[in-house]
Amino acid sequence: MISRRILAIVIIVLAVLLAWFDLSAYRPFRLGLDLRGGSHLVYEADVSSLSAADIKDAMSALREVIERRINAFGVAEPVIQIETAGLGNDAKHRLIVELPGVTDLNEALKVIDVTPVLEFKTERPDGPEKETIRAAYQEAQEALIAGKPLPDNPRLQEDPEFVSTPLTGRYLKRARVDFGQQSINPSISLEFDKTGGEIFAELTKANIDKRIGIYLDGRPLSAPVVREEISDGRAEITGQFTLTEARELVRNLNLGALPVAIKLVSTETVGATLGQEAFDQGVRAGIIGLLIVAVFMILWYRLNGLVAVVSLAIYIVLVLVVFKLLLVTLTAAGIAGFILSLGIAVDANVLIFERLKEELWQHEHLHEAIRDGFAHAWLPIRDSNLSSIISALILFWFGTSLIRGFALTLTIGIVISMFTAITVTRNLLLAVAPVHKTRLVHFLFSSGFRR
Amino acid sequence: MFIINHRKIFFMISGLLVLTSLIGLFRYGLKLGTDFTGGTIMEIEYSGTRPELALIKSPIDALALGPVSLQTIGERSVLLRLRTITEDEHQALKQTLSGLEKRYSSIGPAVGEELARRGIIAILIVVVLIILFIAFVFRHVSKPVNSWKYGVIAILALIHDIAIPTGVMALLGRFYGVEVDALFLTALLTILGLSVNDTIVVFDRIRENLKQHTGEKFDEVVGRSLNEIIVRSINTSLTVILVLLAIYFFGSASTKYFALVMAVGMFVGTYSSIFIASPLLVSWQKWSARVK
Numbered sequence: 045m046i047s048r049r050i051l052a053i054v055i056i057v058l059a060v061l062l063a064w065f066d067l068s069a070y071r072p073f074r075l076g077l078d079l080r081g082g083s084h085l086v087y088e089a090d091v092s093s094l095s096a097a098d099i100k101d102a103m104s105a106l107r108e109v110i111e112r113r114i115n116a117f118g119v120a121e122p123v124i125q126i127e128t129a130g131l132g133n134d135a136k137h138r139l140i141v142e143l144p145g146v147t148d149l150n151e152a153l154k155v156i157d158v159t160p161v162l163e164f165k166t167e168r169p170d171g172p173e174k175e176t177i178r179a180a181y182q183e184a185q186e187a188l189i190a191g192k193p194l195p196d197n198p199r200l201q202e203d204p205e206f207v208s209t210p211l212t213g214r215y216l217k218r219a220r221v222d223f224g225q226q227s228i229n230p231s232i233s234l235e236f237d238k239t240g241g242e243i244f245a246e247l248t249k250a251n252i253d254k255r256i257g258i259y260l261d262g263r264p265l266s267a268p269v270v271r272e273e274i275s276d277g278r279a280e281i282t283g284q285f286t287l288t289e290a291r292e293l294v295r296n297l298n299l300g301a302l303p304v305a306i307k308l309v310s311t312e313t314v315g316a317t318l319g320q321e322a323f324d325q326g327v328r329a330g331i332i333g334l335l336i337v338a339v340f341m342i343l344w345y346r347l348n349g350l351v352a353v354v355s356l357a358i359y360i361v362l363v364l365v366v367f368k369l370l371l372v373t374l375t376a377a378g379i380a381g382f383i384l385s386l387g388i389a390v391d392a393n394v395l396i397f398e399r400l401k402e403e404l405w406q407h408e409h410l411h412e413a414i415r416d417g418f419a420h421a422w423l424p425i426r427d428s429n430l431s432s433i434i435s436a437l438i439l440f441w442f443g444t445s446l447i448r449g450f451a452l453t454l455t456i457g458i459v460i461s462m463f464t465a466i467t468v469t470r471n472l473l474l475a476v477a478p479v480h481k482t483r484l485v486h487f488l489f490s491s492g493f494r495r
Numbered sequence: 496m497f498i499i500n501h502r503k504i505f506f507m508i509s510g511l512l513v514l515t516s517l518i519g520l521f522r523y524g525l526k527l528g529t530d531f532t533g534g535t536i537m538e539i540e541y542s543g544t545r546p547e548l549a550l551i552k553s554p555i556d557a558l559a560l561g562p563v564s565l566q567t568i569g570e571r572s573v574l575l576r577l578r579t580i581t582e583d584e585h586q587a588l589k590q591t592l593s594g595l596e597k598r599y600s601s602i603g604p605a606v607g608e609e610l611a612r613r614g615i616i617a618i619l620i621v622v623v624l625i626i627l628f629i630a631f632v633f634r635h636v637s638k639p640v641n642s643w644k645y646g647v648i649a650i651l652a653l654i655h656d657i658a659i660p661t662g663v664m665a666l667l668g669r670f671y672g673v674e675v676d677a678l679f680l681t682a683l684l685t686i687l688g689l690s691v692n693d694t695i696v697v698f699d700r701i702r703e704n705l706k707q708h709t710g711e712k713f714d715e716v717v718g719r720s721l722n723e724i725i726v727r728s729i730n731t732s733l734t735v736i737l738v739l740l741a742i743y744f745f746g747s748a749s750t751k752y753f754a755l756v757m758a759v760g761m762f763v764g765t766y767s768s769i770f771i772a773s774p775l776l777v778s779w780q781k782w783s784a785r786v787k
Binding site: 088129147149308310311312317318321322323326330332333336337340344376377380383384386387388394395398402423427428429430431432434436438441442443444446450454 | 533579582586596598600602614621625688689692695730737738741749750753757
């Protein structure tokens with residue numbers, strides 16, 4: 045008996061600690077765009093020219109380039125996902141981009157829509173032009189040191205060391221990591237298409253023993269030295285790469301050729317105020333609903349009802365802990381799933397109490413009645429919840445992101461509700477139940493309009 | 496026993512409700528929102544007084560974006576609906592409207608169709624798995640009614656529980672212009688889960704009583720089980736409906752009709768487990784006995 049009560053106190057203390065964790069700022073809840081405002085963009089990739097094996101690579105390369113661009117744009121916690129819909133050749137490959145807090149679509153789209161540019165540049169010949177640009181840079185640097193605004197000189201747009209050539213990522217067929225025979229360092233081989241190969245042959249012929257700069261998005265990647273004219277449309281970049289660097293570079297180069305063309309197929313924007321409103325109202329509705337349920341449970345099930353309300357509170361605390369730890373993104377649909385699981389959690393308690401009422405007539409000892417009540421209520425709780433979990437798992441498997449959010453919170457909720465109904469409610473009830481039945485005890489453990 | 500004895504009345508009530516729903520559904524159809532059909536929705540809030548709708552509309556028409564429908568929301572907002580537009584068209588549209596853009600969505604038709612298709616596939620798979628699951632769980636209860644029949648009846652109850660809220664939605668669409676959105680699909684899926692959940696709890700009681708009261712006739716066992724379980728069923732659905740009503744009255748506008756449809760589904764779901772599914776078991780058993 046005493047150990048029961050100690051256990052009950054331990055459970056409640058633990059729950060209070062976890063509630064404190066829920067309310068703490070550590071790992072804040074992730075709200076979906078519909079609840080905090082932001083933009084949701086769906087791009088469709090044109091993969092018709094790719095073989096099935098290359099699609100996956102192309103899509104993850106696409107994802108990375110977009111992610112880099114968004115990070116450069118300075119969006120907090122962007123979510124970028126690849127979604128494949130349909131099967132086989134009909135499959136649609138999409139890129140879903142979620143930008144929390146971004147409500148000016150125009151700005152966001154500008155950043156994403158710019159195709160990454162791969163450029164090849166040759167050394168700028170020494171001469172007055174190079175000197176002018178250098179002088180402009182010198183001036184800018186001095187201005188910066190002096191804390192003055194940058195001079196408005198168009199020369200600053202140019203690179204003093206390199207000049208642009210017609211060769212760009214447009215002509216790159218593909219790049220891959222290679223291992224040279226003389227060196228253990230990996231090298232990178234590039235393959236141009238026909239036109240690219242011709243331009244490259246001319247460039248290399250004119251620039252033997254000089255560097256060719258490889259630029260991505262205007263930033264220099266590397267500048268290998270040309271050793272001889274290359275006419276087969278293939279180039280090799282050797283250098284002191286580690287394997288990781290080489291791989292990264294290859295990926296970037298393949299990106300420069302833009303693996304797939306993308307098309308914006310749908311956009312959604314929720315203003316921050318609307319999202320906040322939806323969130324506040326959702327929370328308010330949840331709290332009011334819970335209070336009504338609590339009042340009903342206590343009036344109808346008396347002491348049991350009170351125990352159930354405590355158990356439900358613990359249930360909510362636990363679910364929120366899981367949401368926090370698994371970084372579940374809460375959307376309006378997700379919250380609906382959670383509220384539904386709340387209903388299921390109440391049901392488990394109701395099933396137990398109705399059962400308990402029946403057992404109460406058959407047993408001399410209250411504790412036996414409670415134990416039997418729980419044992420008998422377990423089967424319907426298990427079976428009915430299993431069927432709900434089956435539904436939720438299928439929805440998760442087949443659903444779009446909205447349905448998935450719902451299925452996920454529902455599944456988490458159901459699993460935890462089974463745990464709290466069977467362990468928490470049971471231990472709390474056993475802790476408060478006296479051993480012998482008196483009239484008062486009978487009243488407290490009964491329900492409904494009966495005395 | 497009251498419910499079992501008068502089961503034909505309840506069958507008729509349900510039959511009538513389902514029939515009305517189906518007629519409503521086929522006559523009016525569902526008013527599908529842009530989530531399913533593709534298209535654009537834009538909500539604009541004006542800081543001062545809202546201009547006359549005609550004044551808002553004429554500059555939009557000048558942009559030639561196809562048919563545009565305007566609807567007022569609350570005191571200061573207006574909702575625009577039009578075809579799927581490109582981002583350039585969106586920017587041009589924004590220029591012509593003086594208010595603040597609160598919400599904007601432009602969904603490609605293919606994306607919408609896919610949501611509907613995936614939803615339907617998911618529902619079908621769930622239905623099949625549930626029949627199998629129930630047949631498995633009730634496999635030890637093959638007398639006097641085969642376990643797979645429990646599954647079939649659970650699905651019949653499910654169709655009943657899905658049909659009525661869908662009918663309600665069709666009527667709401669016809670008379671109040673309420674659109675079916677992705678949340679409605681979620682509501683249906685939820686009703687699906689709860690309906691079966693509830694039916695299983697009731698069937699479980701029958702399963703247990705069949706073991707304990709082997710002497711009784713099948714209809715008596717079912718009647719006894721219903722008496723034992725009815726309070727639980729009402730209380731459970733009552734608590735859920737209370738929460739849903741709270742969402743309906745105090746929740747955000749976007750979840751209002753979701754809550755309403757769910758509440759209807761919850762109500763008919765509980766009703767069907769007690770007044771339809773279990774009496775159907777009895778009818779089926781009697782019918783099989785007569786055929787033999």
